[in-house]
Amino acid sequence: MAKRRAVGKNVLRKEGREKVTGRARYIDDIPFGNVLYVRTIRSTVPAGEIADIRYNFDRDGFTIVDHLDVPGRNIVALIDEDQPSLAERTVRHVAEPIALIAHSDRTTLATADVAVSYSETLPTYDPERSEIAFKQIAIDKGTLERGLAAADVIVEGEYRAGHQEQLYIEPNGVVAVPENGGITLYGSLQCPYYVHRALTVLLGLPPEKVRVVQTETGGGFGGKEEYPSMIAGHAALVAMKAGRPAKLVYDRVEDMLATTKRHPAIVRHRTGVKKDGRLTAMDIDVVLDGGAYATLSGVVLSRGMIHSSGPYRCDHIRARGRVTMTNTPPNGAFRGFGAPQTQFAVETHMDVIADRLGIDPLRLRERNALRPGDTTATGQRVGKDCSALQVLREAGRRTSFSRRRRTLKGTNRGIGLSLFFHGSGFTGGGEVKLASKASLALTERGVQIRVASTEIGQGTRTMHAQIVADTLGIAYDQVDVSIADTAMVPDSGPTVASRTCMIVGRLLQRCAEDMRTRLGRMTPAAYFKKHGGFVVTKQYEKPPGLEWDDETYRGDAYGSYGWACDVVEVEVDPITYQATPVAFTTVHEIGRAIHPMLAAGQIEGGSSQGLGYALLEEVVMRGGKMANAQLTNYIIPTTLDTPPMTIKILEQPYKHGPFGAKGVGEMPIDGPAPAVVNALRHAGVVVSEIPATPERIMKAKL
């Protein structure tokens, strides 16, 4: 192999120029001729039966679509098949789509009056009282009762987290174009093949008649994982019926009202500890609010449960979780995917334990942190790349944590930390089931990467090109990246689960290794000139030794884990009760930073979202409807809310990751909330629910 030239360097982002000049084209920027604009008629009640729909306008020039127009099956195909594309009789949540109206003139469309009447039924809002569970999970390690019997002290706690909106700055949007007896769908999305499958099912079309093309995407964070399948279906139904392109781009209010959010959670802990701080038993109960339909809730719960005992060694664990149905808009994927909720709980609980025992929080974690060779809650033996202790010590050293804690005691400033981990790739047997593929083509210009992994800001194109360039021993600039178009790229699986670098990047590395062998001593250009181009495709192969049993929830839950520790200082205003993070330090161990600046960008951005989750971002639900569905009163961190951040990346290579890389995208959002709440506790404010708004802090103080 030639000397590495790109990996580990901050090469220029592939589409950087386009993004800073305004030339990058997002879905709303692309002109389509003869286009119909689409408006979604949505339920205004949380539960009931549709009694009547009246279209009080002159239908001339309008295309109207309801469930009777669905040529295939009226579902948003994902995991369960419970969610209709358009409601037939029953509605289960406010903003549920019922019908679509479309017109070429936006003003005419906006003013058209549609009246829907309902016979309402009693809604359920409390996830604990809900009688419908989408999924239940049990994890057992050792014997809980034995662990509790061995304890000197038993500490209990209950922790709650609210919804969180992904708030990508570009709202959801798609354009459907009828062509060649099928549909081509352009849109802002994370997972082209999810949308592809959903459209074939909804439209009753063979796979080759559906083409999905990702356009430049202005952020996703999970919010464009499953929802684009819904909105794409709607545009496609209109386009098929009208025989014209149909455009559906949400405005901010509609996006916030209707699309998925992070699952609210209630987590209870009952923990046995020795006087010296050793954990002897962890009894954990998790309830997630799934909203009205299953979407991805079952897998969100799964990741949440696997991370629910934190990065700690404990021989006796019993964890029970369920995700239940309520009459609110369905919750779904959001960066972290269940782990932010459960690690918020366990990490907050660790400080409660530390307080009870009178032990420094850092020492308590040091005593219990997983070491190489220890087993997780599912019995997975963590490898040499387990860095829980290293990140903890590094963060403690950099912030002089224990000394600072003594210095700040009794002031209105507190310091708190959180230790956390995050599994890279799909949970359990997920990657085997996905069986992702990636291709590399030899072209006239050099080589072209063909994957369905999308660039949504995180740097997919750039990082993949670095891996390929160095594996082939060619210049970074000679590596092109195809757009994620299902007519051109194989199914590399969804762009989620911190898998794009570790899993898809490794597939590309294997493609490049093969291509290197085939090229022999020739350069790609010389080979192309003599023999013409060729394509190498590789499919996921399970690394040897990785075993998982989905029935018992035992085994290797993930190929590898990233490890991190956050330390935050928070100041509480004694008059307004506003808490402001004033300093933030994080140490992340991610295997190998292919592009250190992009990796740091993920850590800074994810941490900032985590601080918003901790302190600012509150979804207010009234009558099953988001009451603050606009940026005026759903507050995300601005420049002034974001403290200076110190980021340290450690590298402990994972042998099955490309150049040792593990995942990095999600982990940063797991840590800030508990670190903030622990800092508040240190400042004398005991809260157990996030966001820790001034109202909650005032209640805690009074």
Next chain:
Amino acid sequence: MRLTVNRKTVTVKAPPLTRLLDVLREECGLTGTKEGCGEGECGACTVLVDGEAVNSCLVPVAQVQGTRITTIEGLGGTHPLQGAFVKHGGAQCGICTPGMILAAAALGPRPSLDEIRTGLAGNLCRCTGYAAIYRSIQLASRARSRARSKGKGQKAKA
């Protein structure tokens, strides 16, 4: 109505209360200006009006007659901020980037960190946590200073 957009005079047909954002995107074809919220909270639609950063979603086009409007396309691609945003990670998904760069341009050539934080408080970015944006702006200032001192060394030029 006549407007000056990116140093060119354009005639627009839109009714006077049309949002400047829509006129720029739809009549002028300048889609580098983005809509993020439509209520002046996110700053994705920031443009410069006589050098000052404004949210074009809140400005009726009638109000900007006779002014000089600059959009991201008007920076031409050679502005030091544009290069710095690519080089130092200021742009991730890119949707806030045009507005962010224009808001930064309005701060003058060498803003302090405090001036940057305050000046960009009306521009939301969900990807970066802002740190890389600060670095991009500060390193653009430095690049500009270097270019200037180098230029002075070669020949006296305004």
